[in-house]
Amino acid sequence: MKIYHYSRKTGELLGESQARENPLEPGKHLIPAHATDVEPPIPEENEAAVFDEGSQEWTIVADYRGQIFWDSDRNTHEIAELGVEPEDGWMTEEPPLTDAELAEQFEIKKENMILQLKNNANAVITSRFPECHQINLLDGTKADIPDDWDSTIRVSDYAIVKEFKQNIIDANNNIEGNITALSYPGDSIEDLEVIDISQEVIKSEAGY
Incomplete structure (x- = not known):
């Protein structure tokens, strides 16, 4: 005899098997807990067959x-x-995103790239002259090195420092110009992502 197993928790059909014959009552079969010999209906897509122990009936319920x-x-x-x-x-x-949402995403991507570009340019400068904390020109909150700067801590020639700074700043501005030149809907976020803003590219753009 075929029996049908269902979940103790949800009642949903789990599978089927053949019931064993009762050795004490020949001709009768053993039906274990959470199983029935009532044949279930065949569920369709996004449906499940669920057994109700009270009514001893199967029902079809939604299954998403x-x-x-x-x-x-x-x-x-x-x-x-x-x-x-x-x-x-x-x-x-x-x-899908609306045109307004796509345009907003595009502008946010540009702003984030420009910010990261400046951070990378600043990192290039400070890594070249790590003990000269004033040389960061990209951050408007920091002062430039004064023209009469005369330090022997690591760099003794202010002209070298100033030239290096300016070359990195020019490189930053060139790459930033490539970013700001793009606009939605003519360009996409993928077009922005093609632009390399790494420290290595900044140094290469500056000729180092």
């Missing part, structure tokens, strides 16, 4: 467990329980 849906505000919703259906208007794919 593990699926993710998006609402019109682009919020995600993952269904984790049997019997829960997606709400009206939920989509199975994330809705």
Whole structure:
């Protein structure tokens, strides 16, 4: 005799097997706990057969467990329980961004790249002359080295420092110009990402 096993917790169909004959009552079969000889209906996609021990009947319930849906505000919703259906208007794919949202993302990407570019340029300068903390010209909160600077801590020739700084700043400005020259919708975030803003590229652009 075929029997059908169901989950103790949810009642959902788990599988089937052949019941063993009762050795004490020939012709009768042993039905273990959480199993039944009542044949279940065949569920379709996004459905599950669930057994009710009280009524001894199977029912078909919605089964969207593990699926993710998006609402019109682009919020995600993952269904984790049997019997829960997606709400009206939920989509199975994330809705595309509007032109305004794409333009905003593009500008944010540009701003972040320019900020990182300046940080990298500053790092190039300070790593070249680590003990001269005033030489950072890209950060407006720091003062330039005065023209009468005369230090022997590491660099004795201010002209060398000044030239190096200016070359790095010029390189920074050139690369930044490449970034600001791009605009949405003619250009995309992928076009921005092609621009290399690494310290190595900054030094190469400056001729070092």
